[in-house]
Amino acid sequence: MVVSFSEQLPVAVIGAGPIGLAAAAELVARDQDVLVFEQGGHPAAAVRSWGHVRLFSPWSELTSPAAVALLEPTGWSAPNGKRYPTGNDWVETYLAPLAEVLGDRVRTNSRVIGVSRLDRDLLVESGREGQPFVLHVQGTDGAIERVVARAVIDATGTLNRPNPLGSEGYPVTGDTAHADRILYGMPNPDVVGNPCAGKAVAVVGSGASALTSLIALTSDAVYAPGARVVWVLRRGVVGNSYGGGDADELPARGALGSRVRQAVEDGRIEVVTGFRTAAVEEAGDGRVALVGSDGRRVEGLDQVVCVTGFRPDLSFLSEVRLDLDQRLQAPSKLAPEIDPNWHSCGSVQPHGHDVLAQPDAGLYLAGMKSYGRAPSFLAMTGFEQARSIAAALAGDLESANTVQLSLPDTGVCGGAGLFDGEEGGGGGCCAPAPAGPQPISLAGLGLSSVTR
Template sequence: MDELPVVVVGAGPVGLAAAAQLLERGLEPLVLERGAQAGAAVAEWNHVRLFSPWSELVDPAAARLLEPTGWVQPDGSAYPTGREWAEAYLRPLAAVLGERVRFGTKVIGVARRGRDRIVDSGRDGEPFSVHVRTADGEERLLARAVIDASGTWTTPNPLGGEGLPAIGERAAADRISYRVPDLAAERDRYAGKHIVVAGSGHSALTALVALAGLGEDTRISWVLRRGGIGNTFGGGDADQLPARGALGLRAKEAVDAGQVTVVTGFRTEGIERTGGSITLVSADGRRLEDVDEVIALTGFRPELSWLSEIRLELDPTLQAPVALAPLVDPNVHSCGTVYPHGAKELSHPEQNFYLAGMKSYGRAPTFLAQTGYEQVRSIAAQLAGDHEAAARVELIMAETGVCGGAGLFDEPDSGASGCCGPAEPELLTLSAPPAASN
């Protein structure tokens, strides 16, 4: 099987970094991207400015691959938009990879050649069979290994508080967006309206800050499932990603100034059409009426249906690899306590198959690009047989300045706030903490 490529699913930041890392290890990558260009998902939020600087958004192996072309690395201290990230880095990287990247190619299934999920005999000796669909029809590709870096962008979580769409959510699809609005293109949709923003993450904060600039005639309701605001604004000045801390402070200013009304403990159970507007109904019977538009930013989840013939071992709660899930569980981890991880934590019973990037985190929301770059560096080393390098996981952890996991703040009386204080970044070479013993 050594002559076969390593198939990488997705030509986003982590998928292209995987290709660069594999090439540097002497392995041949084949990147399959359903979109028409590199960073197709990034292009859908190209108006959003990242809170990670350029220094954390360029994979080292990718930079080394680009350097001979005359590519100039952007100013490491600057913060790009999604558009700038794609145009200045992702698309040049895809161009260097050339025919190793196939666009307009949707992966619709992965299996072992000649084996379904239940067959043990000779399984690990067979290559992967990757079924794809293009404009010309379907075909099968063979691979020595598969790295799924397809992300979670196409599968946002619903507005409904039970993990399922609220009753009436599908029928109200014309009034609900699951993306941060681009007000340069969509101003008329939101200006002067009553807008509900649902969610407590950085995407929700970004939307609130943008909408607050529309003027006093725009009414903004911020719906939180948790019982109080708690640490939602983040670590502020204690955040080691300054742009992330500043975003939280700007959102807090909008709330304090009365530009945003906070509605806590609201788990949407139903959506009703009421004349020209909609009404959101919570599980406890409260009603949020006269709503014109809803922006649901409640996170993402992995799409796993096309991996049904692969033997995955996923945590039942997060849908992340079982060894990784305890390290990224948002009910436990924040404040830089997410341990560095690599091929070992990302492995599955299916040998040489890996989830990487945002998809590896399942439903956990705490992913950073540099985490994905470290993941694929370790995976490439493992596939190349350099097990020592694969196990040597090094990562600079950026702390939020907020102690405790997000799930700890569902209680109404939680007053958690920034408590860690500023700290210098540390270069960590860690493994998971040992299991407790009796």
């Protein structure tokens, strides 16, 4: 058999997080050469940054089968599947050992600043499909190495690009001047000398990260005398921001909203709805105020916690061809399934390599990166994505097309609701079907055995 130049090259995986390492394990299991590039100084650097947070998925849903198969011969034992690890537990017990087994296939302190076709920029069409990829990789000394690969799996996630405080997608007036007062991430209640203890803190956001932050700030370790916690919501009512509660098929996820609801009822949390931040202003007492676009103010704040979601970094993919939804910045075939304007009930269909593939053949978006600006990604989704992509790259299309994924329901029906006013009326994944024939997209599902 004649092997082309590109088939002798490794698959490049960008990002040594849970999904990037899972993809590498899948490729190794299929005897495929792979290199993993991690910009941090350690594997799973992004997870380490929120290591204090306890996940709402149990251990049974946080390990990839291919990774477990690599680890077990080393004497590694799987944790109790019913327990809920912290991010640090996930790294120390599973992700770091997996990276160690993968060995020198994982390169840390290696930031990918560009991906292209060999000798081709975005414009050039001639001979494009026959060319391998080139990754421009920058080390800590600033030097750039060119690495040639036959395929690229972008599993960089979105953590390094949080959405700004402003509701229009851009930083607000005063954002930079008061950067020391704004935390983009979840506060750690266990930090010695916690800067939030006994302080006035506003949490801006409505997802699981916001709920987790509110729980941390109202914990006994932080909610000291003089403390004040304000939950700032852009939507007009709290509505399903509490989540599905007992109806959530991930009990720990459902418990987040239940605990926050109780804290609101107990008076530990003030709720401000329909508030869209336009500015951060300094007050005379040294504190800051959030100023809304409607003129309302949330005064007397020591700290602002911004947990308004994330967006993908597409800057290093500017010279390859992408087919992304113009709103979500997720693969176009996947976007209709994950659009938070319409879906919040765990209704994502099984999807694999064909849905995640980009127009430059051999390039895939996987993991949280594949969800673009949409929330609610689960690790088990990424593990199945990685398995399907690896099978396709190994030439096993039967396995690649047989995608199996059953996601736990959130217990929340419908999408984000109306932009202003009451919940409902916005349709959603559980809304009654409209009258008359409707177009149905089967893209990516194929004719193989697909289960949900």
